[in-house]
Amino acid sequence: MHGDFKRDKTYEFGALWGVCETDALDIEQSALIQRYVDAKIMIGLLPLGSAFSATGGKQTAFFWSLKLEEYDDWLNSPFENWQQQVASIWPKAKPYVDQFSNHGQLTLASYHDTALKTYSKGRLVFIGDAAHATSPQLGQGANMGLMDARRLAKSLTRLDELLDALKDYENNRKKQVRFYQMMSHYLTPFFQSDSKVLSTIRDLTFHPMSKLPFMSELMMQTLAGVKTGPFSSLKKI
Ligand SMILES: Cc1cc2nc3c(=O)[nH]c(=O)nc-3n(C[C@H](O)[C@H](O)[C@H](O)COP(=O)(O)OP(=O)(O)OC[C@H]3O[C@@H](n4cnc5c(N)ncnc54)[C@H](O)[C@@H]3O)c2cc1C
Known part of the structure; x- marks a missing residue:
């Protein structure tokens, strides 16, 4: 492709x-x-539950935002200095970051904004990140992939012609996917960038906006993964 x-x-x-x-x-x-x-x-703590724990205990994902070009510098700097930096910025994170003892225990994830012109070519079809990867700021990547799978199954069941079904799948998914890709694209620099202006706008407006009745509903629907546009929502997949 x-x-x-x-x-x-x-x-x-x-x-x-x-x-x-x-x-x-x-x-x-x-x-x-x-x-x-x-x-x-940005420092984050994301509860994971116990499904993947070898001991059956609860686990938490710890994450630290990093420019990809700064990864080598991080690898070559003393690990304890970075742990101290994390703990000084956010003392709550200390018992988490203290569980690591070396750089190799953390994995660097890169984020992508990928859009295909079409979700299928002949009999080949793309769903999930293969069709439309986004940055994880809205936490919708997994949701979008699951909705793609459900819609694809529905289209394949409803239509006898394979190529018609693949077109039907794409037509039914594109609007919502486009909305979330656009939102993730424009929101990402508010959370991960060098811009002081954007972070100041974020701090001054996002929280007050979430208190306004109309805006709070809009924000909740966006985070719940059901929006298809600024003024439209998904009724069903
Ligand atoms: C750090 C990070 C944090 C994220 N946080 C969130 C979040 O909070 N909420 C959310 O909804 N989404 C989040 N996402 C996005 C989410 O993980 C993805 O959108 C989602 O996993 C996409 O699912 P997928 O099935 O399309 O692809 P994947 O989960 O990438 O699955 C593709 C699978 O195919 C396998 N594979 C690849 N090539 C081959 C091959 N040649 N042969 C066989 N198998 C192959 C891979 O090993 C993989 O298991 C995050 C992503 C990252 C990187």
Whole structure:
């Protein structure tokens, strides 16, 4: 499909990710929490539950925003200095970051903004990130992939002609996917960039906006993954 991309961009910022055991910490945490310094530094703690734990205990994903070009510098700097930096910015994160003992325990994830011109070519069909990767700021990548799968199954069941079914799948998914790709694209620099202006706008407006009745509903629907445009929502997949 080379040449069939509408867009294929790697974001300047990615993040380091690692998994912490949290049972022994005696910390009740049920939601994603993040701390920022402007948009340049972001630390996050995302509860994972216990499904993937070897011991059956609760786990939390720890992440640290990092420019991809700064990864080698990070690898070559003393690990303890970075741990101290994390703890000084956000003391709550100390018991998490202290569980790591070396750089190799954290994995660098890069983020992509990828859009294909069409979701199928002949009998080949793309769903999920293969069709439309976004930065994870809205947390919708997995949702979009699952909705693609459901819609594709529906189209294949309804239509006898394979190529018609693949077109039907694309026609039914494109509007929503486009909305989330656009939102992720424009929101990402508010959370991961060098821009002091954007982080200041974020700090001054996002929280007050979430208190306005109309805006709070709009924001909730967006985060729930059901929007298809600024003023439209998904009725069913
Ligand atoms: C750091 C990070 C944080 C994220 N946070 C969130 C979040 O909070 N919420 C959310 O909804 N989304 C989040 N996402 C996005 C989400 O993970 C993806 O959108 C989602 O996993 C896409 O699902 P997928 O099935 O399309 O692709 P993938 O999950 O990438 O699955 C593709 C699979 O295909 C396999 N594969 C690749 N090539 C081959 C091959 N040649 N042969 C056989 N197998 C192959 C891969 O190993 C992989 O298992 C995040 C992504 C990242 C990187």
